[in-house]
Amino acid sequence: MKIDFQKDGNDLVPAIIQDAKTKNVLMLGFMNDEALQKTQDTGKVTFFSRSKQRLWTKGEESGNFLELVDIKVDCDNDTLLVMANPTGPTCHKGTDTCWGESNKQSYGFLTQLEEVIQSRKENQDNEKSYVASLFREGINKIAQKVGEEAVETVIESKDNNDELFLDESADLLFHYLILLQAKGYQLADVVKVLESRH
Known part of the structure; x- marks a missing residue:
């Protein structure tokens, strides 16, 4: 250098x-x-x-x-x-950063999406929310939706329509994030498992 x-x-x-x-x-x-x-x-x-x-x-x-x-x-x-x-807070004032921010892992838009899902989970009485309705119906319905979206993603992967494949992939990921929170987890928990295998 x-x-x-x-x-x-x-x-x-x-x-x-x-x-x-x-x-x-x-x-x-x-x-x-x-x-x-x-x-x-x-x-x-x-x-x-x-x-x-x-x-x-x-x-x-x-x-x-x-x-x-x-x-x-x-x-x-x-x-x-x-x-x-x-190995601890960085700032002499005891905060994670010198800007007073929390030093949490962020996955960009996926982290924002997780926050929205968490909000819907906490406010299941929201009649207009699709996500809240899934939480009201329970884990079986959420798991069923993940299965359906997984099958549709596999089907679209065998065709040549990239737009449909990406749409189904997005649906699968979205419903998987809902399933994670229904089980009390977030994407960071899955990343930790992957890191441990790396």
Whole structure:
């Protein structure tokens, strides 16, 4: 890695800390050459503290270390992306991130969809909601729908109509997410099983 520590004239470069698993941004710090070397040597993310004017290993007082996974430098060679595994809250205020956000795994739109399904599960009296109606009918009906959609997906996979195949695949995934929540689980629980097999 060729890093331009002299670009701003202070021997420091910004270091963006990202959770290696969730990909959430945890904090921003600054590194000089010595902090970078110590980070690589110890496997614990170390910064140059501008307020203390010394090297500072994140977690040296709290025990909430950032365990190094990887470091990348940007296209201008003046900013680092540090991927790490946090061993506790990252912010000194006790929050997961320095922006006060929860460091939860997100699967983008699928996470949003899970939140909608959870809301429908909690409000089953919503007469207009298809999802709420499935929860009212119970696990047998939900499991039946997953089976139906699985069969339809298999049938469409044998034809050449990509649009119908994708429609049925979406229906299958949607109903599977409902089944997961009916059983008290979410997509993250399935991902953990897959990760354990990897």
